[in-house]
Amino acid sequence: MFDFILTEEQKKIREEVRELVKWVPRQMIMDMDQDKIRFPKEFLQEAGRRNLLGCRYPKQWGGRDMDWVTTCMIMEEVGTLGYIFACVFGVGAELVCDAIILHGTDEQKEKYVQPLLAGDLFAAECLTEPRAGSDFFGTSSIAEDKGDYFVLNGQKRFIVGAEGADFFLVYARTDFDPKAHPHKALTCFIVDRGPGVEVEYLYGLMGCRGGGAGRIVFKDVKVPKENIVGRFNGAYAVFNTMMIPERLGTAAMTIGAARPALEIATQYTSRRKAFGQVINQFQGVSFQVAEAAILLDAARSIIYTTSRAVDAKEEMNLIRRMVSETKKFVTESCQKVAKNAMQVMGGIGYTNVFPVERIVRDLGLASIWTGTNEVMSLITAHEWYREYHQNLKARQARNYELDAAEAEAADEKIYE
Structure with a gap:
């Protein structure tokens, strides 16, 4: 568990989170996976009561003044309950709170952040639309300025926590000039649940059930001007900072969700016998467990x-x-961890006798939400090339290209 990275205070908080994890009834996990519980309010209320929501935010607003290392440790521990527990834990107390803490007013923090971190209110982030998911600037929801308020129309879908949210963080277009720069045409709003806000239905999800995922329709919703987060037409600045909690938090929770699969597989393969011996004596089994352990440790290292x-x-x-x-490396590594666990357990790993099959289903979401892993590759490639050429100009470094016998051969290095 990389204890050498954590301070004594962080270790104490980890024990508090583990106590929360022990508190969760087994039946709650079962009922969420069967959609009998559509949104785990009791879990979030208990987390708030224990002051475990939003630990990296100022104490003034209900946090603990901790850091991202602490947050990632917490998200991993919460994730061991199941990926959806960490999803709902993080959506309100990390994503929505982050936007308001970094870009909102003190009035907004007092009205929304304090009760949210106390577990008295619940929130959801509304970004994805039927025509705009990874294409953030393709948002078609609109908010028209009516003087003292805006009128919001549009819809969002695949919104985790929609079923139980008391308010929503919503991105909408507010500059309708076709020539307007996309980065300067959207505004971020806090939208209270009320007249004109309709949560239409829950999706039949493959996994991560019980998190209240739904479609939200906004019909002529009045949003007061004081509910703008950040600047008018300044949603890009909010979105840009939100990428950190969205993607780093997602990665950390994925480690927690995959960890039980490896532990279950390790225990099973230490007891199960075939061909006269315990199956962890077979390299075909033990090497897959070893690969899973390596991937999980590598994932923690990069986190x-x-x-x-x-x-x-x-x-x-x-x-x-x-x-x-x-986000890309950790989520894909953890999916591999869960699949290796199922593989070494054989047929019984594919049944609900063990929770490994649920873990495999749940982790399918990890590489899709908060930005697909293809988008993560796009960003990584863009930034890597930019960084390389910038550093090349800035430093006097060895030209490694010349360290070859025929490096200066004529007519060999042709680029056009």
Whole structure:
């Protein structure tokens, strides 16, 4: 568990989170997976009561003044309950709170952040639309300025926590000039649940059930001007900072969700016998468990490295690359961990006798939401090339290209 990275205070908080994890009834996990519980309010209320929501935010607003290393440790521990527990834990107390803490007013923090971190209110982030998911600037929801308020119309879908949310963080178009720059045409709003806000239905999800995922329709919703988060037509600035909690938090929780699969598979393969011996004696089994352990440790390593970079407030372009590659590497590694666990357990791993099949289903979401892994590759490639050429101009470094016998051969290095 990389204890050498954590301070004594962080270890104490980890024990508090583990106590919360023990508190969750087994039946709650079963009922959420069967959609009998559509949104786990009791879980979030208990987390709020224990002051475990939003630990990296100021104490003034209900947090603990901790850092990203602490947050990632917490998200991993919560994730061991199941990926959806960490999803709903993070959506309100990390994503929505982050936007308001970094870009909102003190009045907004008092009205929305304090009760949310106490577990008295619930929130959801509304970004994805039928025609705009990864294409953030393709948002078709609109908010028209009517003087003292805006009128919001549009719809969002695949919104985790929609079923139980008391308010929503919504991105909408507010500059309708066709020539308007996309980065300067959207505004971020806090929208209270009320007249004109309709949560239409829950999706039949493959996994991560019980998190209240739904479609939200906004019909002539009046949004007061004081509910703008950040600046008018300034949603890009909010979205840009939100990428950190969305993607780094997602990666951290994925480690927690995959960890039980590896532990269950390790226990099973230490007891199950075939051909006269315990099956962990077969390399075909033990090597898959070893691969899973390696991937999980590598995932933690990149999580904590990136967390420390964020805490150190490194240059934003570097953070964008590190967060993006972390999200891609960790989520895909953890999916492999869960699949290896199922494989070494054989047929029984494919049944609901063990929770491994649920873990495999749940982790399918990890590489899709908060930005697909293809988008993560796009960002990583863009930032890597930019960073390479920038550094090439800035430093006097060895020209490694010349370290070849025929490096200066005529007519061999042709680029056009």
